[in-house]
Amino acid sequence: MKAEHRDSMKNVVWSGNWVAERLGVELVGDEELRDLLGLALRRNPKRAHLLVSNVLGKHVPQSPLRVWQTGYELGRRVRDLLGVPGARRAVVLGYAETATGLGHSVADGLGLAPYLHSTRRPVEGVERAGGFEESHSHATSHLLLPEKPGLLAGDGALVLVDDEFSTGNTVLNTIRALHERYPREHYVIVALVDMRSPADRGRLDEFAREIGARVDLVAAASGTVRLPDGILAKGQALVAEHEREHEQAHENGTAASAPVPLPQPGTIARVQLGWPRGLPDGGRHGFTPEHRAQLEGALPAMAARLADALPEDARRILVLGFEELMYAPLRLGVALEKLKPDGTEVRYSTTTRSPVLALDDPGYAIRSRLVFPAHDTPGDGPGERYAYNVAGAGFDAVVAVVDSVADTAELHAPDGLLARLAAHTPSVLLAVVPSYVPASASYVPACAPAEPNSSERPSMLPEPLRGPDFSSYAPDEVGWLLQDLSDTRLEAPTEEREEAIQSGGAHYAESLPVEYQPSAQYQELFRAALDASAARIAQAVGAVTETVLAERSPRPVLVSLARAGTPIGILMRRWARIRHGLDLPHYAVSIVRGRGIDANALRWLAAHHDPADVVFLDGWTGKGAITRELAQAIEEFEASDGITGFDPEIAVLADPGSCVRTYGTREDFLIPSACLNSTVSGLISRTVLRADLVGEHDFHGAKFYRELADADASADFLDAVSDRFGEVGEAVGTQVKELLSTDRSPTWEGWAAVERISEEYGINDVNLVKPGVGETTRVLLRRVPWRILARAGAGADLDHVRLLAEQRGVPVEEVAELPYTCVGLIHPKYTRGATGADGRAVTV
Incomplete structure (x- = not known):
């Protein structure tokens, strides 16, 4: 397209002349018709001519x-x-x-x-x-x-x-x-x-x-439009003639009218819009006046993000929408146009499925055409898509706006839309609007937004893993947003792992401990503990579930922190189904201390559910390290991805550390699911995050220990607790009324206690102090325990702890006024120069 004809609205020649002269088409009527419409030809067996609107924002870039x-x-x-x-x-x-x-x-x-x-x-x-x-x-x-x-x-x-x-x-x-x-x-x-x-x-x-x-x-x-007889045949012949000429010219290298690409392709970058949570991307499923008000309030900030991401010297900018997604990019373009200084020209158009002949003639409405493969995979199948009057139009930057369903590998392919645009403009920005999914839909978008500022993305994040292929849980009980590393050797001797972790040579999530095999005596303790505590756990499950339903969302999306949170999430899902007839979605994701939550899992969740409905779950709190980790990780994720709405507050079964507002109890008692490892957690290992195994676009990993099926107590634990739901209903109702009328603000007294214990025992590292029955049990099963602190007078809740301590030769020290039932201390072997409370050196 010649520079003097960049904007068809500035042409002195009517953009319908070429068709009118060759086919005898006449456009008659109001004076403004020629300002509103041009003419083109298209490959269509039912209608040869195309009325090309200058004010629709489809084929012709317009203000x-x-x-x-x-x-x-x-x-x-x-x-x-x-x-x-x-x-x-x-x-x-x-x-x-x-x-x-x-x-x-x-x-x-x-x-x-x-x-x-x-x-x-x-x-x-x-x-x-x-x-x-x-x-x-x-x-x-x-x-x-x-x-x-x-x-x-x-x-x-x-x-x-x-x-x-x-x-x-x-x-x-x-x-x-x-x-x-x-x-x-x-x-x-x-x-x-x-x-x-x-x-x-x-x-x-x-x-x-x-x-x-x-x-x-x-x-x-x-x-x-006055059409002469035989126009369909004449139009088809004219289209065929010029397409043949175009193909031959390209073969001979003489296609003078073809848009000349840049000597070097332009850059491609992703810009995060910060699209409001729960706001539909358009009117496919309905768009209300309330939605309109929400969009109006968010547009200035989103336009500012676009303006900040555009090159400073960009003076001619195109906001390019995508097929049915016309309104969101249009309103972004309007906001950007208002924001940009005088001398900057913002234009808007969208891609289309409609094939139209392109001719670089001032009397023709479609001056150039970009052809690229369809990237809207849930749409009507593969094929070509088109962007008209973009190539050769002299744009300094193009902002391509698509919904997340269309943010696919085809979009980013070498022959995809982004690459086609980059051949003709110095800067391409990709802005992805989350695809809105009605609550009733069984179809969900296949993709979520990729990493920010990345010109490449995976074809899609995989669907959740489910039993029996991954875990011994029923497939509807939980979907694991993890990758299966079952065939990878990850286990290392406990002492070797502890040395690597404490010396800083490795992160605890880069390997797995050898899976503990309980003795017959220990299994008997587990069964006895489960029988004794099932009703108490059932009441706590009911209390936390009812609190979530009352305060967080009437249809929450349960997201367990794998793996301790997973059995609790399943029990909460069962409570909601049995007591309220709700079939709540439930997923398990990985969070790693010091590394944060799995960002790809968050992207998957944001693409499939409203982040505002997501409720993160865990089994219990200790000192609150994971609570703080999640809050920091969500804040960083929102800043990097622009996806907002996730509530970082964890809901837990037991909160002895007083770290959260949503809990079933604050007592530190034995939760039998803490007594075992994978054999009470669907035979799934704790999660793994290692650079050579988990790529940029992968979920964190975990193993499925199929070989431990004979020792699996996962279903027994769930059934023993859910069988008691009926008998605790009245108690749950009374407890929830009290909870909802009580100030449940966290006091973080557990964290203060851990800091005090760390100092008193000369450990000087709060990460080596594991408070609570659950965390103490983990120390004895997975780490190198140094000693166990038990509250004076603690009874049957610590029987399994005492047995494990005896088996591993770890002293149990009774302590008065301990805020937890017990605390496990990891051996500070590599804390050089440390001394214990009795003054003895603990360095080995």
Whole structure:
């Protein structure tokens, strides 16, 4: 495209001349028609010519403010037609893919009406409210998939928005189908241009009489296209001729009109928008006035992030939307246009499925074409997609905006959209809007956003691992957001691991301890402890679950911190199902002290659920190290990825350290799931994070110890506790009433106690002090214990601890006024120069 013709709106030559002269097509009507429309040819067996809108923001880059205002002003006209009360009761329906943004803008003009657009992307689990065919289109099937089935069932006017109203077949077929299911008295058709032929103009009144309703039409301009006989055949022949010439010119290296790529490809970077949590990416499942207000409040900050990421010298910027995703990039473009200084030109257009012939002629509407593979994998299958009037247009930067479903390997491929753009502009920014998934949908987006500022991403994060292939739990009990490292040797002798960890030569998460095999005597203790404490655990499970449902979310997404949290998450899920009939999703993720939570797992969760519904779970608190780790990790994740909404507060079964607000009890008692390792946790190891095993786009790892199936007590533990739910219901109700009316602010008294013990015993490292029954048990099973501190008078809760200590030759020291039932001290062998409380050196 020649520089003097960069913006078709500045051309003195009408962009429909080329087609009009060769095919005898005439555009007649209002004076503004030529300002609004150009002409092109396309490969379509049903209609050769294409009316190319200059104000729609689809094929021709245009000022985003002008695009939005055009639709907004049409909406104001509809509001004047209906009156304010009528506007409140109206529903706006837009057509995919071309008019999705226009329909949104019309709904903005009404100001009070919800919006829905048709879609060609099937979403399983969402009830269809209707569907129809677009007879002249290249992709005909339209679906109506509102999240709330009653959206189209009101008695107010239905406002149907399309870019052009020509024969009227598509709109009238839609009204007829919807009127049979959701009859109403008033329909308003809105279009940029009314291009009906004289023969079609009487059909609207006839149709209104047929269905017994009022049907109005509002358009920005009106006219008609006069088509000579035989135009379809002539147009197809003309398209074929120029496509052959184009192919031959490329083969001979003489394609003078082809856009010349940059000598060096431009840069590709990712920018994080900070899209508001729970805000739909568009109107595919409905967009309410409340959503609109939420978006308005977030736009300035999102536009500022885009402005900060753009090159300082970029003076001509294109915001490029993606097929049906037109409104979000349009509004981002409007906000960016307002933010940029004078002399900076912001333009907006979107990619499309529609194949159109491109010719670099000032009298033709489509001057250049980029072709790239489809990257919307859940859509209507593979094939070519197109971006028009972008190549050769002199853009200094392009902001490509897609939803997370479309952020696939195909997008980032060498022949993908980003690479095609980078060949023609110095800077490409990718902004990903989270795909909105209705609660009823069984389909979920395949991908989540990649690492920030990365030009490459994995094809997709894998689906969760489930039993029986990974873990002995039933597949519906938990999905593990982990990778299976079962075939990798990771175990090392306990003393060897301890030396490496304390000397700083290795992180504890880089290897696994040799799995403890309990003796017959120890297994008997576990069974006895389970029988004695099952009811107490059941009450704590009920209390924490009811607190979560009351305070956090009525339909929470349970996310256990693997692995101690996993049995608790399963029990909470069972309580919600048995007591409330809720089928809550439950996942297990990895968190590693000093390394944070698995960021890829968070990305997967954000792509599949509303982060605001996620509730992180653990078995118990000790000194609160993981509580602090999670809070810091979530803060860093939000800053790096721009994905917000995760609540870092952990819910736990037992909170003896007073580290959290949401708990089942603050007593430090024996939780039998702490007595064993994998054999009470679905035969799963603790998690592993090692650079040579876990890549940038991988989940953290873990092992499935299938060989320990004969010793597996996982199901026994779950069943023993859930069997007691019925008998503790009344006690749970009383306890929860007290909890909800009590100040449960953390006091962190456990952390203070650990610091005191660390100093008194000359350890000087709080990481070697493990408070509470659960943590003490872990020390005895996994680490090199030095001594055990037991609260004076502690009874059966410590029987298993005393047995393990005896087996490992570890002294148990009774201590008065200990805030925990017991505390395990790890051998400070590599804490040089340390002395114990009795003054003896503890360095070995």
